[in-house]
Amino acid sequence: MSETVQPLPIAEPRSGLKVLRGLARDRSLLTALSLMRTYVGPVFQITMPRFRPAVFVGPDANRQILVTARDQFSWRNESDPVVRLLRRGMLVVDGEEHDHYRDVMDPPLQRRNVLPHIPAFWRYTDNVIDTWADGSTQDMLVEMRKLALLILMGTTFHVDFAPDMERLWQPILHLIEYISPGLWIVWPDAPSKASHRRAIAAMDDYLYAIIRARRAQLEQQGVAPDPTDLLENLIATPGMTDDLIRDQLLTMLIAGHDTSTALLAWVLYLLGMHPATMRQVQAEVDAVVGTQDEPPTAEQVNELHFLDQVIKETLRLYPPIHIGNRRVPQDSEICGYRVPEGTRVMYSIYLSHRDKDHWRDPDAFCPARFERGQEEKVPPFTYVPFGGGPRNCIGAAFAQVEARTVLARMLQRFHFELLDGDKIHPHMGATLEPRPGVRMRVARRFAP
Numbered sequence: 001m002s003e004t005v006q007p008l009p010i011a012e013p014r015s016g017l018k019v020l021r022g023l024a025r026d027r028s029l030l031t032a033l034s035l036m037r038t039y040v041g042p043v044f045q046i047t048m049p050r051f052r053p054a055v056f057v058g059p060d061a062n063r064q065i066l067v068t069a070r071d072q073f074s075w076r077n078e079s080d081p082v083v084r085l086l087r088r089g090m091l092v093v094d095g096e097e098h099d100h101y102r103d104v105m106d107p108p109l110q111r112r113n114v115l116p117h118i119p120a121f122w123r124y125t126d127n128v129i130d131t132w133a134d135g136s137t138q139d140m141l142v143e144m145r146k147l148a149l150l151i152l153m154g155t156t157f158h159v160d161f162a163p164d165m166e167r168l169w170q171p172i173l174h175l176i177e178y179i180s181p182g183l184w185i186v187w188p189d190a191p192s193k194a195s196h197r198r199a200i201a202a203m204d205d206y207l208y209a210i211i212r213a214r215r216a217q218l219e220q221q222g223v224a225p226d227p228t229d230l231l232e233n234l235i236a237t238p239g240m241t242d243d244l245i246r247d248q249l250l251t252m253l254i255a256g257h258d259t260s261t262a263l264l265a266w267v268l269y270l271l272g273m274h275p276a277t278m279r280q281v282q283a284e285v286d287a288v289v290g291t292q293d294e295p296p297t298a299e300q301v302n303e304l305h306f307l308d309q310v311i312k313e314t315l316r317l318y319p320p321i322h323i324g325n326r327r328v329p330q331d332s333e334i335c336g337y338r339v340p341e342g343t344r345v346m347y348s349i350y351l352s353h354r355d356k357d358h359w360r361d362p363d364a365f366c367p368a369r370f371e372r373g374q375e376e377k378v379p380p381f382t383y384v385p386f387g388g389g390p391r392n393c394i395g396a397a398f399a400q401v402e403a404r405t406v407l408a409r410m411l412q413r414f415h416f417e418l419l420d421g422d423k424i425h426p427h428m429g430a431t432l433e434p435r436p437g438v439r440m441r442v443a444r445r446f447a448p
């Protein structure tokens, strides 16, 4: 370790007080983190009893944590609920074990294998929006969760989730609550709630039944597994027990739907807050896909440039995964700071995306930042909605094609008017969620 290495900065008593006041006022950890960034700087340590993570903000730290010094970190924080829930899911294991699962699950999620899902994304969107009465009010946080679940289960596992939606709705919300920031942060051994245990049991029953049924079906029919089906890929991989497959399925289910839910809900919120932008997106959708009922081609989806800018700007302002968690298994030096063995390290995507050192007017919604050929110039690794390096988001292509297709269909068929937009705030759950929800009045654009 070099001699110039500094201890991790902490808040001076006066700044600490301001942070605490902000926390009490907004009751939001996001406010506390933003104030720490303002008063302490782009690197700081939180000093709560039993919770002393080092938080890093900005491109240099992101690059080190995600790429150049990635081998110094482990993902697995043993006592975190997400580790207890996902057990040996690829999101929470390290080293060769992680790389093995990633190799198995990567091919079905590559862009060329995702594009053929466009018709399914389109039809699942219809399944949800067909239930909306003209002029009714819908909570987009709820509706987008339904849609994201149908899409994820239907396209990656070829399982129809519709018949189980109602029964598993509460268990899924409980699982998300279980892994969200909570008492466990300062009390890692806190006994788990009965509602969480019941939710895990319900999801396990469901997932193990799916795995057994598919194994039996493949054996009976003696057919080769479909390589574009994640579940069949896992079943066909030697050494993958039902337990290990359950861990990967649950990982994909949680990581793959809660994020898309948040992204879609935030896009609709921002469009609701900026009606002129909504009209511009709608005009683009009309020009590219018109009133056609048939799903768009991959080329058409690709041509939705302005919608893409809106999605990217939404991911900047409200990144569903707003923070990445690591641990240093040995004393380390990160960006010139000493990080003692065992420290939890966090890289804040949210704060990097709103850092005034790198972005013009960082809190403003401005899709033009991402206009092709005219992009706002920020250093690489300043914008990291899907992380980076070898552990970047495996579902990034899936999420982007899904978002464009779903939003195109929704905007093609409905007008949206946001209600109570001023009451909506970001909530730091498992993802960054618009709370208390995104209520919108929906009006059909064309006769069905």
Ligand code: HEM
Binding pocket: 090, 091, 092, 102, 109, 156, 251, 252, 255, 256, 257, 259, 260, 263, 319, 320, 321, 323, 324, 325, 384, 385, 386, 387, 388, 390, 391, 392, 393, 394, 395, 396, 398, 399
């Ligand atoms: C808007 C949607 C999404 C966003 C913003 C997002 C964001 C991210 C980010 C930031 C990471 C890296 C976390 C870290 O460095 O600690 C990540 C990892 C991951 N994501 Fe996503 N994600 C999205 C959708 C999806 C989808 C659709 C899937 C699955 C189909 C998925 C599965 C995963 C998995 C399994 C990992 C762990 C990868 C690894 O450790 O190798 N995500 N995601």
